[in-house]
Amino acid sequence: xxxxxxxxxxxxxxxxxxxxNGIIGITHFAQEQLGDLTFVELPQExxxxxxxxxxxxxxxxxxxxEMYAPVDCEVVAVNEALEDAPEKVNEDxxxxxxxxxxxxxxxxxxxxxxxxxxxxxxxxxx
Amino acid sequence: MPYVPxxxxxxxxxxxxxxxxSVEDLFAEIPTELRPKSFALPKGKSEMxxxxxxxxxxxxxxxxxxSFLGAGFxxxxxxxxxxxLSSRSEFYTAYTPYQPESSQGTLQAIFEYQTAxxxxxxxxxxxxxxxxxxxxxxxxxxxxVRKTRRKKIIVSEALNPIYRVMxxxxxxxxxxxxxxxxxxxxxxxxxxxxxAVDKDTAAVIVQNPNFFGSVNDFTxxxxxxxxxxxxxxxxxxxxxxxxxxxPGQMGADxxxxxxxSIGQPLSFGGPYLGIMTCTKxxxxxMPGRIAGRTEDEDGKTGYVLTIQAREQHIRRxxxxxNICSNQALCALRTLIHLCLLGEEGLRRTATLSVERxxxxxERLTAIDGVEMFTKGPFGNEFAVSLPVNAFxxxxxxxxxxxxxxxxxxxxxxxxxxxxxVACTEKTTEEQIGIFAEILRGTI
Numbered sequence: 001x002x003x004x005x006x007x008x009x010x011x012x013x014x015x016x017x018x019x020x021n022g023i024i025g026i027t028h029f030a031q032e033q034l035g036d037l038t039f040v041e042l043p044q045e046x047x048x049x050x051x052x053x054x055x056x057x058x059x060x061x062x063x064x065x066e067m068y069a070p071v072d073c074e075v076v077a078v079n080e081a082l083e084d085a086p087e088k089v090n091e092d093x094x095x096x097x098x099x100x101x102x103x104x105x106x107x108x109x110x111x112x113x114x115x116x117x118x119x120x121x122x123x124x125x126x
Numbered sequence: 127m128p129y130v131p132x133x134x135x136x137x138x139x140x141x142x143x144x145x146x147x148s149v150e151d152l153f154a155e156i157p158t159e160l161r162p163k164s165f166a167l168p169k170g171k172s173e174m175x176x177x178x179x180x181x182x183x184x185x186x187x188x189x190x191x192x193s194f195l196g197a198g199f200x201x202x203x204x205x206x207x208x209x210x211l212s213s214r215s216e217f218y219t220a221y222t223p224y225q226p227e228s229s230q231g232t233l234q235a236i237f238e239y240q241t242a243x244x245x246x247x248x249x250x251x252x253x254x255x256x257x258x259x260x261x262x263x264x265x266x267x268x269x270x271v272r273k274t275r276r277k278k279i280i281v282s283e284a285l286n287p288i289y290r291v292m293x294x295x296x297x298x299x300x301x302x303x304x305x306x307x308x309x310x311x312x313x314x315x316x317x318x319x320x321x322a323v324d325k326d327t328a329a330v331i332v333q334n335p336n337f338f339g340s341v342n343d344f345t346x347x348x349x350x351x352x353x354x355x356x357x358x359x360x361x362x363x364x365x366x367x368x369x370x371x372x373p374g375q376m377g378a379d380x381x382x383x384x385x386x387s388i389g390q391p392l393s394f395g396g397p398y399l400g401i402m403t404c405t406k407x408x409x410x411x412m413p414g415r416i417a418g419r420t421e422d423e424d425g426k427t428g429y430v431l432t433i434q435a436r437e438q439h440i441r442r443x444x445x446x447x448n449i450c451s452n453q454a455l456c457a458l459r460t461l462i463h464l465c466l467l468g469e470e471g472l473r474r475t476a477t478l479s480v481e482r483x484x485x486x487x488e489r490l491t492a493i494d495g496v497e498m499f500t501k502g503p504f505g506n507e508f509a510v511s512l513p514v515n516a517f518x519x520x521x522x523x524x525x526x527x528x529x530x531x532x533x534x535x536x537x538x539x540x541x542x543x544x545x546x547v548a549c550t551e552k553t554t555e556e557q558i559g560i561f562a563e564i565l566r567g568t569i
Binding site: 039057064 | 275410433441444
């Protein structure tokens with residue numbers, strides 16, 4: 001369940017890099033840990049974040065968690081469909097449940113590949 | 127954890143950490159004349175003596191005046207059952223209902239209160255109440271600022287001036303730009319307000335009926351406000367919402383009001399009750415508590431606090447407000463009052479109040495030199511221009527047992543001759559007649 005082509009943050013966000021652009025979401029592991037989602041709070045178009053900045057929050061029937069930018073970025077678009085249907089993140093975290101499209105403005109060096117992230121999830125799960 | 131006072135050793139330890147010798151040194155900053163010891167209070171008295179003294183002081187109040195005072199707070203009849211039911215110990219002493227398993231009654235009452243408020247205002251959601259109408263207005267303003275991320279707030283000068291003062295002082299350090307649009311002879315200046323809205327505007331704030339009693343339909347203006355992606359905030363007088371076009375019908379995003387007029391007595395300025403309602407799109411921005419109805423795993427109905435991820439007790443740093451308490455008991459009184467009256471009863475209360483006010487306006491303006499100041503439709507309150515200073519008239523009539531109203535000049539410079547007069551279902555035609563005749567003889 002961990003797509004090979006994506007990059008990952010230890011805080012369970014994924015990043016799909018496409019040249020200067022990217023898409024951010026949370027991982028299958030993260031949505032599973034949170035349980036049924038009830039609300040996703042996303043930033044606005046044009047907002048900028050440094051890697052590690054909080055960009056929004058996600059609430060489930062169990063808990064509310066902050067989400068952190070995996071890379072320096074500017075928000076190009078947010079997934080407005082989540083406003084009415086946060087469950088899309090549960091159903092398809094790497095597809096319809098994407099969170100925001102960004103312009104990448106910093107290095108992605110610090111991020112994990114699929115194998116390294118898998119180790120993180122194994123440690124977190126235990 | 128039991129309450130354990132500090133032992134002398136613990137006090138010594140704390141003082142050592144701070145680096146002072148004694149508790150007295152700790153308070154050295156406070157001048158001795160401001161210390162309780164310097165107050166030279168008289169020796170303690172017996173309970174009987176204290177009661178006698180308090181009764182003597184209380185007897186100095188005049189309590190049998192006929193009042194036409196409104197200006198945001200109104201003397202409506204409160205059914206006796208409101209006192210009886212709301213003073214049941216389950217409600218009177220209830221702990222803030224964080225734990226649904228021990229607070230079902232309180233939570234259900236809050237849920238029903240919210241439902242009643244949302245229906246009355248024609249809005250989607252209500253919270254479990256805040257302190258008073260003024261703080262509800264401030265919270266509504268901050269909701270708009272958070273939602274739009276803009277700083278400009280356009281305020282009608284016909285909004286209750288007490289609320290405007292509160293808004294000014296609450297937002298002093300928030301770098302908001304408050305723009306007050308002057309009233310037009312007591313009318314809300316719809317044209318100027320509409321013209322002032324632009325892409326930097328977070329919200330416009332208007333009131334219906336406005337401070338001068340004048341009734342508006344803001345539907346078209348709110349459409350214009352929304353074209354600029356700003357929000358429309360409407361302050362209301364809840365009793366009148368039973369007979370007027372509601373904020374929801376006009377397209378308001380947030381409607382607020384003070385619940386005093388439904389179930390709380392006029393009592394030297396409180397306690398009051400802040401009503402807050404909003405559209406579905408804004409419910410996440412609403413401060414305070416919201417009770418919801420749900421089902422347990424056996425399908426039984428249960429009530430819980432909901433959408434509270436930003437409540438003070440869960441993620442304090444994310445809280446939408448630093449006002450941490452609601453007015454649960456006052457909200458309960460409002461709910462009971464509404465349930466006893468029903469839709470029809472509330473409408474009758476409003477209609478009677480309006481009829482009495484219109485009769486009063488007729489009687490007062492029949493006096494030479496007294497003219498309507500409020501132009502156009504009005505509800506249970508209106509302003510008249512007098513040929514003399516309104517403050518002096520109030521002094522003279524109060525001596526004769528009648529409080530004729532509120533002096534508009536207290537908040538609006540240049541309108542010292544304008545008197546704001548309110549009626550409720552409690553006002554009798556006889557009282558209005560006496561008021562008119564005494565006024566005629568006074569001016």
